[in-house]
Amino acid sequence: MPKIKSFAPAWLNNPAPGHKLFEQPIDDSKLPAGLAYTKKWKPGARRTIAHRGTEVFVAVGKHIRWGDLVHLKETWESKPSRTSRAQRHDAEGSFDVYDEEAAAGNTQPGVSEGYRTIKTPVADDIRQLVMSPQQDFLAVLTSHTVHICILPDSSHLHANDSTPFKPKFWTLGPTTHVTSRSGVVSAVWHPLGVNGSSLVTVTEDAVVRVWELSTADRWTFDSPTLAVDLKRLADGTSLDQDFSVSTSATNKVFSPDSFDMEVAAACFPARGSGGWSSMTLWVAMVGGDVYALCPLLPQRWAPPPTLIPSLSVSIVARVAATEDDPEVSAEAKVLAQQQLEWMSDLDNQEPKLVEVPFSDFPAEVYTRPSRPGTIPRLQGPFHFEVNPDDEQDDEVELKDIYVIGEKINTADLMVGEEDELDVGEEDRNGLSLTVVCLLSTSGQVKICLDIDGVEAKWLPPRNRSRARLFPTPSKPPSLLTFQTFDTVKPAELTTDSWPMFSEDVTSRYAFYVTHPAGINHVSLAPWVFRLESELQGESEAGAEFRVNLLVQGRGSVSDRIYTQIPGQNTSPLAAALAMNDPDLGHFVLTATLHDPIALFFETPERETSSAREESPQLIEAGEPAEPPTVWEPRPLFHPSEALDHNSGLPAWLDHIKTGRRRPVIQQEVRLSIATLEVFTEGHRLVSTEVFELNNAVAELFRKCEALQSELQQQIVKVAEVKTRINTISGYESQDDDEPVSEDMLIKGRLRAAKQRQHELSKRMDNLRKKLGRATSRELSDKEKAWMDEVRALEHTIFPREGERASSPSKAKQTWERFEEIKALRDALFSQADQLQKKGGEAIGHEGGASPARNIKIPAEIRKAKVAQVMGLLERETALVDAVKSRLERLSVS
Known part of the structure; x- marks a missing residue:
């Protein structure tokens, strides 16, 4: 679990402009009297925050607010005085900041603070914001419509202009995604799209559409290049059948698939995944079923450099293994031939080179193979293989799915080659299996492993002679349930909760779970690398011992990093957005309907071999724990919104005075039906407001009491730290001693240290002289010659x-x-x-x-x-x- 360093900083709290960036506009005049603050968010996924570097885009009702977090932070911290500013809201929900500089005309309100309002053509509240891989498109989703925003350069948004910004918007499928049809559940950018311009939309009625967007061609926003009805595809028997979407919106026939195949969410694995993962669409149904569609490709797609060679090696090896093996089924042989035919179509193409922004190397663009077919077979529903002792809830409702693709197998790809393949460390290390994570309404996370591996499959041709080779499969594809755990307590469950997955920026095997009760951080690292070592056969122990050790060992780690205040679960959290920037640090950003929430962590470290589970001996011999801190970071307390709303009683009285009950107000109180109705309405209004105020005041009172106890604990910890500092410094205060200043203590310690250093240097010189006389070191060759x-x-x-003999030499x-x-x-x-x-x-x-x-x-x-x-x-x-x-x-x- 990442260690929390601090929560929402000052530049995101009220009255900083960063706080105004996340406030939701509420127009009390359009709501019933006294009920302005009881507005609730409709059930559904709430992904209302997207980012481009340090720029964030926040969906606020029907508008989008843009802000640069670095600019907001620097502007707020550089201002000497902030108390003289007065905030004001305009009628349309946009906001300006008024201060002395703006009044003097030095700066324009709302621009120098680092945020702007972006006008959108949507007719309903925005539910999701999805940023494209190249960060040049922003998909804006409501409950039924999809709009594509052409994001301008940052310099245009930083321009000194106070008017709302109006970028170019395109309506995606103006006759397809409309309110009269099924709602849009997910919009996912295809990882293999050319420059990230391919969008895949999935609706509630299990219809998948692939859009290939181009700003130079407006028709690319009107009709998809591929549309597949999964209900028809599930019942398909041959490639020649029609799996397109029905254009009739009124003639709907009852079908059990309408309930069994109601889509909850869909996703793609990451682009850097190995095998067929990057072109596999995983679809989770509300009823609990999981389907896979592989290969799902746009008409023009750009694979990474290692994808086609790795697939070619695996397909050729499969064909060679199944061709002469009599025990292989006929279905497997024909499937291998279909994959070979698909790869042959790719090999016959000459890829086109397309320039990639922010890259020195162009991308190779291929055309989607037409053989054996453009629409793959729908694989599923997957059967979950669980322990017999485990219990399955038949009424489970899935809300989200998150898939981690398998790692790239570089060993098979570079067989016989001397050079090593240039693959990132994150893609090289990992699990050689696909991990499928499912999230239900109750906050239960189910971790599943794709043991068999999803690969490309197509329906058989219509030829009867060949159709006999495709008998109905007796065993459906399966997923191994590795672990199941809860992230929400039973007391925290709500009827309209919609939990969501969010990826982590530090590790591919870690993610966040956002639910109405808070945010959980889940890490799969404790068992992923250990399982990979078992699959590779690196351990010398027996298989039974290793399997038992893996099962009984440490599983996934789930930690609650943020908890919502009880009673505020009606204000749902936006999906957590993880960011890691040198200027801002590593943090997670989310927001309620009124306030932002930020959790800042310590600087993350790369998880490679250190992520492997350590042995107990290493844990016991590790370094001692860090010293206790003086204070623990805690979430920022936001009082209830009920304390900020005006009472609806004056408006109700004005309505009574001008309505048909006006005589009741002007005359004496009499026992009548009209008087009873007036008192009943007034009691209902006042009781509702009083109930909300009582809860808000009670929560504020409890927080104040908790604040007192926390302050006392901090005082005790500060006293302990002071005692430790005095002990280390060598000064212990006594009752009879005169107080000594800290400066005098430091100077005295410096003098004593210098004197001791002088004495030590003298002793060292004396010892050096004695050692020079006492030690007898060996003479060098020159010294020996000189002595001779x-x-x-x-x-x-x-x-x-x-020795006085005559010398034989002539010289005397x-x-x-x-x-x-x-x-x-x-x-x-x-x-x-x-x-x-x-x-x-x-x-x-x-x-x-x-x-x-x-x-x-x-x-x-x-x-x-x-x-x-x-x-x-x-x-x-x-x-x-x-x-x-x-x-x-x-x-x-």
């Missing part, structure tokens, strides 16, 4: 014991050179000492003269030798110091 080089240099300068090692320099230095020092000693002895013998003076060494040689020795010493000293400092740095690091 340093060791080799160390050995060359400071060799170890036993550093330590050898150092030792050589030291030896030279010692030798020089020793020679200098000896020379000094010898010089001293010579001076002593020769009068004390220095011996060094006697040695004659040139000064240049002495200086050069000394400089050479000193340079070598300095060089070696510098080299030793550099190596020593480098070794110290290496040892430190």
